[in-house]
Amino acid sequence: MRILILNWRDAKHPRAGGADFRLQHVYAPLAKQGHEVILYCCAFPGCEPRENIDSIEVHRIGNDFTFSFLCMLKLRGWVKKHQPDVVVEDLNKLPFYSPLVYKGPLVIQMHHLWRSSIFRETNFPMAFFIWASEEMIRFVYRKCRFSVVSESTQKELIAMGVPEINARVIHNGTDLKAYVPGMQEREPFILWISRLQKYKGPTDAVEVLEKLLPEFPELKLVIVGSGPFKEKLAAFIQTKGLQDRVRLTGFISEEEKIDLLQRAAVHLQSSYKEGWGLSVIEANACGCPVVANDTTGLRDSCRDNETGLLYKHCDIADAA
Incomplete structure (x- = not known):
């Protein structure tokens, strides 16, 4: 053909x-x-x-x-x-x-x-x-x-x-031979994975971290991905005074991503709109808890109270 x-x-x-x-x-x-x-x-x-x-x-x-x-x-x-x-x-x-x-x-x-x-x-x-x-x-x-x-x-x-x-x-899938739970202990960091664009909600993830820090002072945020919103995101993090709490990794290999999913305390998917949300099922496969925005696509890949938790659409307080 x-x-x-x-x-x-x-x-x-x-x-x-x-x-x-x-x-x-x-x-x-x-x-x-x-x-x-x-x-x-x-x-x-x-x-x-x-x-x-x-x-x-x-x-x-x-x-x-x-x-x-x-x-x-x-x-x-x-x-x-x-x-x-x-x-x-x-x-x-x-x-x-x-x-x-x-x-x-x-x-x-x-x-x-x-x-x-x-x-x-x-x-x-x-x-x-x-x-x-x-x-x-x-x-x-x-x-x-x-x-x-x-x-x-x-x-x-x-x-x-x-x-x-x-x-x-036809739902997206993932490689269940590569994405598996790790043997290491979970660490106190939130993992965010996506392309750095405004509608993907990276600033929302930073605000979620900000709300959680008083109760969890050791918590950090790891943001994985690159894109046109990188400079504005870095400036936003600086205005919040969270430079030492947020790590921007840029583009990383699949092996590095799997390692982070196996170690993270939770995967946060804060996009305002998605078709599916592949990182959700990748996190599921690695045994990483998921918290996702209740929006199109993410409510399909993340089944509330079953494969993760959905928070009210773009509600930072509910996400935290």
Whole structure:
């Protein structure tokens, strides 16, 4: 089978996130089994325009601002060139409008919709543009087949006019051979893992720590991840006077992440909106208690009072 994929970023992009790594984990095994997988994504400074990553043929063009337009402009040519059996569009942030160009077998992969949460992440003009672009799903994508990672995302699509039968839920999973409980004692630190963006709620995690310190003076916070919000987060930590209580690790290896999950007292997932929340089930697999924001995606991966505890949406006091 020949599979043509449209996605914002490949796994080597400096700003690659969970959706991009998931795509790699899903399609690399298919490529290694002999299927031809072609990925078109946006370029980044210093990248190769074409590269093979785990048997996936990666083509990079444009940038974050032009890639969506280039997809609409060039998709017809890519289809003619590669003759795919199926086209897969990973709909994340801005749509590529592939149904307007390609009329063959098409699958739309989706983690989550931004909806109104985008207004907490960026300036109003950009937020409104992304919100309005998502609204086009009602008209351009409503007859398409969707693969979504949670019931929350499925419900959002149904609310936008996509028939339930067209939105199939396939949960994310994790490697249960790698993510296992450790033998060491739990240590007094909260572990936060995600990309450093405002909507992921890293400042909320800092405020939770601040509230807990009077009762637990030895407690610390370890924040794992990198991203565009790093400098603002560091400044926020400084204004709170918690530089010696909060450690920013930046990007770390999977082995290092597993070690932290095996030692942490609790994993805090404070994102304002998620498609699923992979770190929740990774923590579960490592025997690490989970406290998560009661929001889309996280209420799917974290079952309240069963696999973790949900706190009232964005309520710092309840989280603490």
